[in-house]
Amino acid sequence: MRKVVVTGMGCVSGLGADKTITWDSLVAGKSAIRPISLSPEGERELCFAGAAAPAVPDALRNLAARYEDKQLNVDLFSNFAAAATLEALEDSGIWGDAANLSDAAIIYGSASGGNAAMEAGYARLFLSRLNNVHPLTIPRLMNSAAASHLSMLFGIRGHCLAISSACASSAHAIGEAMHFIRSGRSSIVITGGSDASLTFGSLQGWKALQAMAPDMCRPFSIDRKGMVLGEGAATLVLEDEKHALKRGARIYAEVAGAGSTSDAAHLTQPNADRAAAAIRAAHADAQLDEDAPILFSAHGTGTRLNDRSEASAFQLAYPSSASKHVVIATKSAHGHMLGATGAMEFVIAILALTKQTAPPVLGFLGPDPECDLPLALKPTKLSCHAAVSASFAFGGLNSVLIAKTPNSG
């Protein structure tokens, strides 16, 4: 079986415009979550969120320096994807390499697509009482817009697919990308995910679910009050190991396994058994013993139900080894990036493996007896060769990814 490796990574979020700033912020315990105002007409709705707005100028400046304005005339979620992908391609050494890019594939996730494009259309129709919307409304809002944007912008001409599975979208995308390379269908796949859902309408949708925290995201903490929205994108360049070695690429990690299950039960209420089954499936695929020490990047939304269920899943999956592992939950720093979050957390998990350091869980007020996990509450030295990154999405869609340090078997 072909080995799949990561040769490039990029990300943009409230934490910053690239992975270096992101990592430095994470280990320094900085959170991007702060009060912001969202409204179709002005400052009307205050909420706490991990807004990427401060990072947008830097992220888009890099794009604008290389591409024409006209090419960037898309929804923000597509340009987030482009910014993260530009960083990943440059990192991998294939940006501008027409032959390798032309043969590459794209498998990219988004949960929400172009929220801003859709809401701008509604604002014209229902607020301004106009009877038309911008002609690019549909091409900007479709969930595959980011994948197409990447293809057109970077000249990637192979298989191009968008995956939408709520908050597991980009985790599923990375898993599928791994299988795509394993099966020999492409030597390089550009994968990850993007979402830009900090819009007034999207916020109302999340608030209506009563899932939002009034201030901070406090994964697995006593008195946690819910999730906090974030936004942005994360991209990984996945490559057949032989192809990567042949061109002398730097290898960050091996994408060693993926496991996915569905709950077949409830739209929003998670199921610990099926989440544990996805963790076990990923371990089996990666041929990684459950007792081997790992870094576990939790989905950790900070909602009462999800965190409790995830803690149960963790105990079910690691019945005799839970205390050997280190658990991180970085939504406390970047917010819930929805369809981008699985890729963002996988990038962070790989950086943590590379640096053998776990970034701390933020906002922790004290242990919850229902969430008995070995949490990293301060930057923690690691001594492990594998990271497990979990995404448990609405609709009961579970996706778990495993990365191993290069040459660790």
Place this chain on the structure above:
Amino acid sequence: MNVERELQTLIGKKVKTHLEAGTKLMDAGLDSLDVIELAFDIEDRFKVQLPQIGTELISFTYGDLCRLVEKQLEAKADHALVAPAATIS
């Protein structure tokens, strides 16, 4: 309102080409989607409704486009003059 200057600005969002009256929009580098977006921008900027000519606009010259917009602006002005009388009667 200077129609030519406003149109140059709107088209300038798409292409940087200098436009002569006889320059066809397609020769200036606009594609089929660009002209649909341009028609939308013109309607928003000038508060007029263009005829539903869709992508046929691409074969217009810049001069044709200026005349079309001026014609729509004149029609709007005429309508504004007639409308109050109609209301009174």
